[in-house]
Amino acid sequence: MAPEDFAVDEISVLPPEHADGKYVVARVWHRNWEANRLVRRLGSNLHVSRAKIGFAGTKDGRSVATQLMSFDATIEAVNSLTIPDVRVTDAYRARRMIQIGDLIGNRFRIRVAELDTSVDIAESCRLVKERLDAAGGFPNFFGPQRFGSVRPITHLIGKDMVGGDLQAAVMRYVANPLDEESDANDARRVLQETGDFERAFREFPQKLTFERMLIGHMKDRPGDYKGALKTLPRNLLMMFVHAYQSYLFNRILSQRIREGLPLGEPVVGDLVLPLTKTGVPDHDTAIPVTTDNLEKARRNCREGKAFVSGLIYGSESVYSSGRMGEIERAVIETEGLKGSDFEIIGLREASSKGTRREILAPYKDLKVEVGQDDVVFSFALNKGCYATGLLREFMKAEITKY
Secondary structure, three states, X not given: OOHHHEEEEEEEOOOOEOOOOOEEEEEEEEEOXXXXXXXXXXXXXXXXXXXXXXXXXXXXXXOEEEEEEEEOOOHHHHHOOOEOOEEEEEEEEEXXXXXXXXXXXXXXXXXXXXXXXOOOHHHHHHHHHHHHHHXXXXXXXXXXXXHOOOXXXXXXXXXXXXXXXXXXXXXXXXXXXXXXXXXXXXXXXXXXXXXXXXXXXXXXXXXXXXXXXXXXXXXXXXXXXXXXXXXXXXXXXXXXXXXXXXXXXXXXXXXXXXXXXXXXXXXXXXXXXXXXXXXXXXXXXXXXXXXXXXXXXXXXXXXXXXXXXXXXXXXXXXXXXXXXXHHHHHHHHHOOOOHHHHOOOOOHHHOOOOEEEEOEEOEEEEEEEXXXXXXXXXXXXXXXXXXHHHHHHHHOOOOEOO
16 A cells, blocks of 8 residues: 555644744645654754654554644744655744643545455445445444554553563563564574663664664663653654553453443443534543433434543542443453553553543544545544444455455
8 A cells, every 4th residue: 555545634623823833733744654653853953852843643654644743843944854754834922832632533535445346335335325424434443553553562461561570571572582573583583582671772773763763872871671661752652552552452352242231322331422512522520320311311322412431540540330341340440450550660650540441432524435446435533433443343344455
């Protein structure tokens, strides 16, 4: 798949413009840039640290994307940025930075090729879309990229961190050879077997920037696994723990589906999320569904004014009651977790209070264009919802071979 086959444009929340603002906000178009690598390059060109660059959401690396970013730099320097496959436009001054979550959603245009010619693609797409429209959305699973596309271990590193085993977290990230990544496996295997960080620093490929940062720290400060992790970008540290929380959420949602409980309609004991002023579910406000308000809650969910939620487990989590609460508790108990595990000592930036997440993902403006040898999907999703989740509903109907 070419980057142009996966296009994503952020639906942004624009900070107010102020002529005397300290920060510069701009739209950044980029092609085939992984988020942390892009931030590192932008910081290098502007001569500022990563912490002085803000963004609302992490886009897929293999894509063409447009998103809002902020910079603690001069507007002249931002406008003068010259980086391959990066364009900066619409720069203005503002008094606050862009922070993670400062967006409404994303608009996608995705091309799928290698179609199965034995299937009536147009009819299959029509039937799937009809079913999704009737349901009001699709199961809001976290997509596979949440756990790592080449090395699907992000959630396992988070599990190590939550369990307090920082040595295991570091070694899982830098060593731990997997078949999916043949070009670095020899170096990872040697490090796994020997623990020789001096040798690893010489042998690891230069492109593995973050692995080399950890290895370099361990080479200079043997045994300081916490310090090694703290050399990583804050958003990457957060992503490890968030990926583990996402894994737990996916298990909870899977069990609800297996038991035949509805996704778009609450049952007694559920916690539903009302909408914010920007029209997205309010993850910080959960309303218990009781026998007294059940019909109202169901009506609000049918009308798209509220959404049934599932647990993103953290240090201050609130369980549902009823059957959904039993499902949530059972998943957490099988992992042997307690809330305080997510207060990671010495790594405050990776700690998480937990929240709730809608279990049905709504979409807008879904169009399916069936061509001779491809299908083009265009649609908009709320922040935090995965395009791959929507496409999976079509793919499992055998639109394409994988």
